[in-house]
Amino acid sequence: MKQSTKTKQQCEKIYKTLTNRGHIISSQRKVLIEALCEQRKIKNIEAFWMDLRLSHGISWATVYTNMRLFIEIGLVMKEGHKQVMDVCYRLNSNETEN
Template sequence: MNMEILIASLTSHGHRVTTQRVHIMKHLWQKNIISNIDDLYVELRTKQLVSWATVYSTIKLLCQLGWLQLHGSEAGDKYYSWIKK
């Protein structure tokens, strides 16, 4: 699995690959588990201007395309992890 395949997957499904989206995906790529979206947003903002909406929509899109998986329940702790392709 590499970043080029991930980007190709987005474009092949008709999704735009914006500068902000690439920044988010590269940052996520370095993590095995994404446990706190709020902390992730703060980390991302220290390097480039991104919005909450873009962070959440990118994570949701990666889940829909089968790249990230949500673990946990609504009542408990939730976290995301990469699905190995």
């Protein structure tokens, strides 16, 4: 996956934020972060996971746990209403851009 300079910068900022908080950047976490930075907004988390599962063997638990972490520390914003299955996840521009 060839990344733009902006995408690379966003990924690097996320890596730095996570490592500064004591989190390890595993190969699966790196793939997830790169995919998230590339898409910037995930309208269908299950389709996002299936793409990662098929291309990299990443489990639902890995995606779910990391997305919860990213939301908790402010890297990702969760938008919409779970009750109507209208939830999307968006990179928090304030946290990932210089």
